[in-house]
Amino acid sequence: MIKQLNLTKGLKSFAVFLGVLLALGVSVSPAVAEKMEVEESQTETEVMDKEEDDEMSETMMERETDMTDDEMSAPIEDTEEEVQLETEVMDKEEDDEMSETMMEKETDMDDDEMSAPIENKETNMDDEEMSMEKEGDTAEMNLVETAMAAGEFNTLVAAVQAAGLAETLSGEQEFTVFAPTDEAFAALGEDTLEELLKPENKDKLTAILTYHVVPGMVTSTDLEAGKVKTVQGSDLEVDLGEAVMVDDATVVKADIMTSNGVIHVIDKVILPAE
DSSP states (O other), rough: OOHHHHHHHHHHHHHHHHHHHTTTTTTOOOOHHHHHHHHHHHHHHHHHHHHHHHHHHOOOOOOHHHHHHHHHHHHHHHHHHHHHHHHHHHHHHHEEEHHHHHHHHHHHHHHHHHHHHHHHHHHHHHHHHHHHHHHHHHHSSOHHHHHHSSHHHHHEEEEHHHHOOHHHTTSSEEEEEEEOOHHHTTOOOOHHHHHHHHGGGHHHHHHHHHHTEESOOOTTTOOOEEEOOOSSEEEEEEESSSEEEEEEEEEEEEEEEEEEEEEEESSSSSOOOO
16 A cells, blocks of 8 residues: 555656646657656556555455454354253253152152051051960960969969869860959968868868859850859859959959850959858
8 A cells, every 4th residue: 555655646746747847848759758648547557456456355354354253253152052052951951850859759758658557557457466366375275274374373273273173174164263363362371371272171172262163154244243153052242333243352354265264353262151
């Protein structure tokens, strides 16, 4: 651009110079004048061509700059879009994982809630089965075996064996026994017990024991107030008041079932009238 300006200025100066010469009356030959005009015309043409070339170069440079900017911005835009897409995908995956976790927890809770009643039912069934087995075990034992297994009728068992009644109470015939506890026998006194257990007092001991026995199986629901015939032959007096009384003894536990009868626990040894 600077060269073009200098050249233009030179041409203008040359033209001014020619004008001055003509004004001063200096003669210039036609050939020289024509040559100068041709050179001036060529110079102007060259200047115009140069200006066009420069304009084209600038236009191309601007286009290249624009293309470069576009090319540079395109990857950035693509990268931003890719990052956004990746972020959306990651968010979606996190949401899916959270949903799956929540569903698993709900499923586990549902399983736990469903299994709890089942476990309770199984526990209840086990308890019932154990209870039935216990009753079944007790029912399989006879009167003497049940008394021995209970652990609170040791004196009674010893007296039954001393009186020779163990075989009878272990047989198939059914009996109802009003069984005094060890504490009830202890209330008679040690000397009295020792005296009753002597062989020479077997008949007296047998009478006392059989007075506690009623033929047949009489449960608590079968008991009736009044007199009840015992194996000894005398009558027991049964009172069905606030507490079930047999003579002056209280029934503290009823209906211990055995294979050949039933036991009602009483808190006192009852004695037949002499």
